[in-house]
Amino acid sequence: MKFKRSMRLVAALGALALVAAACGGTDFEAGALGAVTVESGEAVEIRSLEAISGEVAFLGIPNENATRMAVDDFGQIHGHDVNVGTGLDDLCSADGGQSAAQTIVSDEQVVGVIGTSCSGAAAAASPLISEAGLVLVSPSNTSPSLTSDLAGNVAENWNAGYYRTAHNDLFQGQAAANFVFDNLGLRKVALIHDGDPYTNGLTTAFQNAFVELGGEIVVHTAVAVGDTDMVPVLTEVAAGGPELIFFPIFPAEGTFIVQQIGGVAGLEDVVLMGADGLSVENFMNVPETEGMYFSGPDTRFDENTNEATGVNGVDFLAAYDTQWGGAPSADFWGHAYDATTMLLTAVEAVAVVDGDTIHIDRQLLRDELSATSGFNGLIGSITCDEFGDCGAAVISIFQHNNLDDHQASKSNILYTYSG
Amino acid sequence: MTASTTTPSRKGRRFRFNWVDSFLWFIRITAIITIAVGITGSVQHFIAGEGPTLEQWRDLIISSISTGAMYGLIALGYSMVYGILGFINFAHGEVFMSGTMAAIIPATVLFNTGFWDAQPVLSLIIVLITAMITSVLTAVIVEKVAYRPLRGAPRLIPLITSIGVSFFIQYAFAGLFGVAIRSYPPPPGNLTEDIIIFGVPIEGTKILVIIVAILAMIGLWYFVTRTKTGRAMRAVAEDKEIAGLMGINVDRTIVTTFIVGGAMAGVAGLLWALLFRGVDFLTGFLPGIKAFTAAVLGGIGNLPGAMLGGVLLGLFEGVGPILVLDGLDIVGIDIPAVSQLRNAVAFIALVLVLVFRPTGLLGERLGSEDRA
Numbered sequence: 001m002k003f004k005r006s007m008r009l010v011a012a013l014g015a016l017a018l019v020a021a022a023c024g025g026t027d028f029e030a031g032a033l034g035a036v037t038v039e040s041g042e043a044v045e046i047r048s049l050e051a052i053s054g055e056v057a058f059l060g061i062p063n064e065n066a067t068r069m070a071v072d073d074f075g076q077i078h079g080h081d082v083n084v085g086t087g088l089d090d091l092c093s094a095d096g097g098q099s100a101a102q103t104i105v106s107d108e109q110v111v112g113v114i115g116t117s118c119s120g121a122a123a124a125a126s127p128l129i130s131e132a133g134l135v136l137v138s139p140s141n142t143s144p145s146l147t148s149d150l151a152g153n154v155a156e157n158w159n160a161g162y163y164r165t166a167h168n169d170l171f172q173g174q175a176a177a178n179f180v181f182d183n184l185g186l187r188k189v190a191l192i193h194d195g196d197p198y199t200n201g202l203t204t205a206f207q208n209a210f211v212e213l214g215g216e217i218v219v220h221t222a223v224a225v226g227d228t229d230m231v232p233v234l235t236e237v238a239a240g241g242p243e244l245i246f247f248p249i250f251p252a253e254g255t256f257i258v259q260q261i262g263g264v265a266g267l268e269d270v271v272l273m274g275a276d277g278l279s280v281e282n283f284m285n286v287p288e289t290e291g292m293y294f295s296g297p298d299t300r301f302d303e304n305t306n307e308a309t310g311v312n313g314v315d316f317l318a319a320y321d322t323q324w325g326g327a328p329s330a331d332f333w334g335h336a337y338d339a340t341t342m343l344l345t346a347v348e349a350v351a352v353v354d355g356d357t358i359h360i361d362r363q364l365l366r367d368e369l370s371a372t373s374g375f376n377g378l379i380g381s382i383t384c385d386e387f388g389d390c391g392a393a394v395i396s397i398f399q400h401n402n403l404d405d406h407q408a409s410k411s412n413i414l415y416t417y418s419g
Numbered sequence: 420m421t422a423s424t425t426t427p428s429r430k431g432r433r434f435r436f437n438w439v440d441s442f443l444w445f446i447r448i449t450a451i452i453t454i455a456v457g458i459t460g461s462v463q464h465f466i467a468g469e470g471p472t473l474e475q476w477r478d479l480i481i482s483s484i485s486t487g488a489m490y491g492l493i494a495l496g497y498s499m500v501y502g503i504l505g506f507i508n509f510a511h512g513e514v515f516m517s518g519t520m521a522a523i524i525p526a527t528v529l530f531n532t533g534f535w536d537a538q539p540v541l542s543l544i545i546v547l548i549t550a551m552i553t554s555v556l557t558a559v560i561v562e563k564v565a566y567r568p569l570r571g572a573p574r575l576i577p578l579i580t581s582i583g584v585s586f587f588i589q590y591a592f593a594g595l596f597g598v599a600i601r602s603y604p605p606p607p608g609n610l611t612e613d614i615i616i617f618g619v620p621i622e623g624t625k626i627l628v629i630i631v632a633i634l635a636m637i638g639l640w641y642f643v644t645r646t647k648t649g650r651a652m653r654a655v656a657e658d659k660e661i662a663g664l665m666g667i668n669v670d671r672t673i674v675t676t677f678i679v680g681g682a683m684a685g686v687a688g689l690l691w692a693l694l695f696r697g698v699d700f701l702t703g704f705l706p707g708i709k710a711f712t713a714a715v716l717g718g719i720g721n722l723p724g725a726m727l728g729g730v731l732l733g734l735f736e737g738v739g740p741i742l743v744l745d746g747l748d749i750v751g752i753d754i755p756a757v758s759q760l761r762n763a764v765a766f767i768a769l770v771l772v773l774v775f776r777p778t779g780l781l782g783e784r785l786g787s788e789d790r791a
Contacts, residue, residue: 053598054598055598055599055600055699057598057599193756194759195756195759220755220756221755221756221757221758221759222755222756222758222759223758223759224759224761224762226701226705227761227762228695228697228702228705229482229486229694229695229736229737229761231478231479231482231483231737232479232482232483232736232737232738232740232741232758232761233758233761235471235475235476235478235479235741236471236740236741236745236757236758238471238475239469239470239471239472239475239741251600252600252697252699255600255602255697256695256697259602259605259695259696259697260695262611263478263482263611263622263624264475264478265472265474265475265478266472266474266475282599282600286602
């Protein structure tokens, strides 16, 4: 008798448990990549992965600051705060990108990452982040090898879940080549890169565009990162007899080049040109850079308003000055702000609300980001193509004519290109 | 070390076939052929009017020699410490960095007051003294704190310690001076202009670097061969125990060695300031390794060897890529960016020198404990 009674009790309890499971909460089924569940009181987790130490910190720190400002301006998502956590460092290298990515993917609550600063770091971080189902939205990667050749062919380092608001360097190469060929009227150019996907991608894009216009690339060589003695490479360049040297590298090696170029015979009258990696505060402070041309993203964002937060370029710069002091030391702050708001808008759109909890399906988040079209950001109208290139491709070229006021120099725009 | 097998392949004759020796000969012959082909190619380019002009080659060679002279001065410190204590002091690169980093302070102050350009010689002497004092202090502190307690330990222990000390100094300086690259002001006076020597215009800074290096080397030679302390250093390097028994204060002699090595590194710091101007906390790493390479190249423990090794290494890494690698395109090996391979060329040069002459160019000078 006791036996039968306990069996019935167990059976009743079992039936009750099944019913409870079936009826408890909404039927949320995660997609193929899984989902992130944000419980009541928890925050939506995103991460910032930028170059925030060393000589290239001038590039990454404004991006991280802009990300934090965007998070503050955006506010909550369905009643949950958004948490950026500690900013991670991509060290502007593949090693840095890889180890930071491993740290990020080990936390299963992270939905997406704003980063990296440098294309070299993204080449290593993107596969890891993609495999874990997260999304990576970059404000300043520009290497063509991370997305596509803009003609429908996927590039070698593309991974699902990668997006960027920065331009593709195929545009910048074309813009720079047009400027040198048409505006400056020069025909013989030497190129120097440093082996990194960004610098090499940009010099290759320049070479292809310039040769197609009818110019000649006399030397296409490279320095190694960390090199200090530039006389041998400059001798190699001088042997080609160039009229202009385009060296879209980073400040450390760039400084040594401009300081040592005076000591190499044959380069007395050569014109110097750099790109967005060099248009940073510490490089533009070096006296020998006066008169140099710089290509980079057009940052005249004053009138553009970000539709998610209602902030425009002027407001942003004022708020940046109040919070961090001074102007941003590099040019991708608008791209970082827009990347963050783009991500948060997409998260808000795909989040399934379940009482106080929300579920964020990773695959749906990717689909939502890929479908971004006509999103109005600080940088202009953002529409993503199938390989993650979302940026408005406006490149401008300025000449550095004011060592004391870099903003004035950056306003000395000589040429604008719209892809 | 080398395994040898005796394989009698002919009746009555013992033919010793040795895999390692054959491989070494293969490397030697390949190296000679590659270098010869490369140089021939470069000569062909030159005759055809392509590639660097004679003036550019000349400037490149002089620039490489001056860089090499700087490496040689740092290499002296490695050689001396190896001769006396028998281990490689990996922190020596950081001793060099500490001198050149610290001397930026007086240089910037002098530049801002205008003294830098008004009194170039005095300014450079002030920078030199600051660099030397800082380097010597760093070397002596490191010796006292990190190496003296390990005096009797197996050779590997101080070596590993020196790697740790190297990182410690790097990041201490990163904390003190920040991580951004600090720059010296441009060389003062008219140093950047060309001075005509035997009808050849050479940039003033390069000449100054070479002269300073030669003077430092002569000073060191005089110190080591003609003074009592120098004789004591040589005695301790020869045999520590017997020197102690002879009444030489071994501890004080070792400290003197570090002081002299640090002083040479300080002079190298001034030369770096003239040649490259930019310093950050990682500046000591690569020149340190290259200077160690130079010391081995010339024969470890051998002071003239260290200087010669330094100059040769400077030449290999400066001239090598363009001379040898660029010229290889006459046989169809087209290397796109030869300057990127500079460091590879420098270290391959070390490997080749050791393959051809294992004791280094001028022979090793080892103490009694190290001699086989």
